[in-house]
Amino acid sequence: MSFDKNSIYALLNNKHIHFKYTEHRPVYSMEELDALDMPADAVICKNLFLRNSNDKQHFLLTVPAATPIDLKQLATSLGSSRLSFASAERLEKYLRLQSGLVSPFGLLNDTSKSVIFVSSKNLPPSAIIGIHPNDNTATVWLTFGDLLALLSELQVEVKLVEM
Numbered sequence: 001m002s003f004d005k006n007s008i009y010a011l012l013n014n015k016h017i018h019f020k021y022t023e024h025r026p027v028y029s030m031e032e033l034d035a036l037d038m039p040a041d042a043v044i045c046k047n048l049f050l051r052n053s054n055d056k057q058h059f060l061l062t063v064p065a066a067t068p069i070d071l072k073q074l075a076t077s078l079g080s081s082r083l084s085f086a087s088a089e090r091l092e093k094y095l096r097l098q099s100g101l102v103s104p105f106g107l108l109n110d111t112s113k114s115v116i117f118v119s120s121k122n123l124p125p126s127a128i129i130g131i132h133p134n135d136n137t138a139t140v141w142l143t144f145g146d147l148l149a150l151l152s153e154l155q156v157e158v159k160l161v162e163m
Contacts, residue, residue: 002096002109002134003105003106003108003109003134004133004134004135005133005134005135005137005138008105008108008133008134008140009021009133009140011108012140012142012150015150015153017142017146017149017150018142018143018146019140019141019142019146020140020141020142021133021138021139021140021141022130022138022139022141023137023138024137024138024139025137026136026137027136042128042129042130042141043064043065043123043127043128043129043130043144044064044065044129044130044139045062045063045064045065045129045130045131046062046063046064046065046067047060047061047062047102047103047104047131047132048060048061048069048085048102049061049085049086049090049091049095049102049115050071050074050083050084050085050086051083051084051085051086051090052075052080052081052082052083053081053082053083053084054081057080057116058086058090058094058114058115058116059078059080059083059115059116059117059118060095060102060104060106060107060115060116060117060118061074061118061119062104062117062118062119062129062131063119063120063123063163064120064123064129067120067163069163071083071084074118074161074163077161077162078116078118078159078161091106094110094112094114094115095107095109095110095115096109097109097134100136101132101134101135101136102132103131103132103133103134104117104131104147104151105131105132105133105134105140106134107151107154107156108134108154109134110156113155113156113157115156116156116157116158116159117151117156117157117158117159118158118159118160118161119144119158119159119160119161120160120161120162120163121160121161121162121163122162122163123144123160124144125143125144125145125148126143126144126145127143127144128141128142128143128144129141129142129143129144129147131147
C-alpha cells in the first residue's frame with residue numbers, strides 16, 4: 001500500500017494526532033508555495049531526498065524553508081560520505097514518490113526502513129510545520145514533535161543535527 005493524501009489524514013486521525021490541512025493548487029517549488037496564503041504562525045519546510053556517494057545510505061532532510069543547506073557540512077554532521085541529490089528513480093524506489101512530492105510522509109511508504117529522516121536540532125517540538133501529504137495539492141500542519149513521535153512509532157531512524 002502506498003500512502004496517499006487521504007490515507008495520511010486517516011492515519012493521523014487514527015493516531016489522535018492534531019493536524020489541519022490546507023488544500024491549494026499544485027505547487028512544485030518553494031517559490032510557488034510562497035505565493036500562496038499560508039498561516040503566518042507556521043514553519044513551511046523544504047524537503048530534500050539525498051544519497052551518500054557510495055549509494056548505501058539515503059536521507060530525507062526536512063528543515064525550515066529559510067535554512068541554508070551545506071551538503072558538505074551535513075555529511076560531516078551525519079558521519080557520512082559526500083551527499084548529493086538522489087535520482088527520481090531512487091525517490092520512486094524507496095518512498096514511492098515523484099519529484100516535487102518529497103515529504104516526510106513518504107517515509108510511510110519505506111517498508112524496508114532504508115531512509116533516515118534528518119532535521120534540525122534547532123526546530124522546537126512545539127513548532128507547527130507545514131509539509132505535503134505525499135501530494136502537492138495540500139499542506140498538512142502539525143507539530144514537529146508529533147511528526148517525530150509518529151516516525152519513531154513507525155521505527156524510522158531519526159537524526160537531528162546542527163544546521
